[in-house]
Amino acid sequence: MTQPIPMVEIWRGDLLESQHLGHAVVCDSSGNVVEAWGDDEKVIYPRSSCKMLQALPLIESGAADAYGLTPEQLALSCASHKGAAIHTDRVQVWLDTLGLQVSDFRCGPQKPSDKDAHEALIRAGKQPCQIHNNCSGKHSGFLTLNKHLGAGQDYVEVDHPVQRAARAAFEEMTGETAEFYGIDGCSAPNFSTTVSGLARAMARMAKPTGSDARAKASTRLVDAMRAHPDLVAGEGRACTELMRAMDGKVAIKTGAEAVFVAILPEQGLGMALKIVDGGTRAAEAAIAGLLVKYGALDANHPMAKKRLHGPITNWNGLITGHMRLSPGFIQL
Template sequence: MTAARLIELWRGGMRESTHLGHVVISDANGIVEAWGDPGAVIYPRSSCKMVQALPLVESGAADAAGLGSEHLALACASHNGARIHTERVAAWLSGLGLDEEDLRCGAHMPNDPAERKRLTCSDENPCQIHNNCSGKHAGFLTLKRHMKAGPEYVEIDHPVQRAVRRAFEEVTGETATGWGIDGCSAPNFACTIEGLSHAMAGFAQPGAGVRGRAQRRLVEAMLAHPDLVAGEGRACTELMRAMKGRAAVKTGAEAVFVGIVPERGLGIALKVADGGTRGAEAAITALMVHLGLLEEGHPVVQKYLTGPLRNWRGLATGELRRAGGFPS
């Protein structure tokens, strides 16, 4: 099957661009709705951080380190590098007897405007704690310490990554067809859109036992702390706030998005083929409206889907539209 038309950009009465992609909504029994090819193989990128955090919780490492819901939200986060993120990650590392140099995620300028301005004006360089994945890596370090394993926890054959791969394959119900190196240097395992949606359905309706408790804790942490999962001005944070705890959403690089809807037992996975964030944010917003989790007139829906696109003078220049029958 080919990619489906998901989102269109219209300008001056003409369709200017089209975002194609694949979407699957699943429950415990399988696919509920789908657009495009459910078997399309992708890298989930950061959308699967709650899966990567499963061994942290299941192993007992999180409890042994005294981690709370804020820590678990940061383990699932692609954060802005604001003070609310960096101070918490720094304190987390300090509590482990570790510091920034123990991270293996690399450094980049934060997306948070205030922290970026502070660094620029002070002539201070960003450190690895500013990396949007530093919370995930603090989780990896916590698990590494619990396992008494070596320092290079992002290596594919390290016990941490072997545990992540096992969890990933178990919750997707698939054997990973390959792996690539993510922006934060950790391995990212490939799966189908259907497999990723199946994994999210498991988080939406967790079972009993160690895994179910871990899945529930991670989702509850994301819902309790949307500001830590992304940050101000970010789609993940703004959508979760707008839905008031009814669903968790998480983006990944190259236009991947997942959704977890506990009240309906639904898991959502989508990938926009062109890798464009605009299309992915509009598509996940359209799905939340489709499922009755957001009202069409809500300001967050207007921001990411229905509102006019404006130029630098504030003039309305175009609009995004749902393409064809998406979502039906």
């Protein structure tokens, strides 16, 4: 099948009001497709779901050890955080350790999505800066690698040594040559892959083979994410809540435009999905469904129910509808 399939339904009363279509793939660590829905060869941008792959050179190069990076910092290098104090305070310490300034970032300023952090800025009469950018952890990793390499300051340029290293790791892990690249929201290049290529990369991170630098780097990043789900996203976010619900056994990561991936070390599996209309609610429901199907997530856990069913409420607090996985996708 080369067309997207219905994955998530939105019901209001007895009427199917909306449908979200998508593609999804589950791979094993040998790179084999275990199960697929829609078009497993659909070319997509993974957006922030691939931050773990972009962070591999940070460890493989020796930069992480040279600057004494902690598991918390490695988790932040994979994060799309809310700009809460728990995130920005750690990023600032990271910058101080490197002897760098916020102006050395190339990710751009962003209003924090954390309510307390946003209100604190307003009360202080301050504007958001680059440290509040949800990708400032990833960019701290880029800056660390850049300082280790002694390269130029514009580390987000596609031909810069930092991005060449990130692209090489990305292509090696997906097993594909990136046909396209686009500029992400944080100004770094984002390289294309198929949905199956992205799932393959996640499976390789779930069960690395050998004892080389790539295997060790993969394990360290996945372990850091599983140990610090609060740093990977933040309170109320799907990545944090679902990783907590799985007791740190699985690492998951969302990306803009409704991409989601999962790394399941115990099962030796990687998952990737893309909702074609970019709907975040559908991507969260679909990844929760896949995690339940493969035994990583309890369908009755409140955080699973929140993503799988809703409920959908109105401004008066009344339940007006519900979500459910489409019968042709997953039946739980």
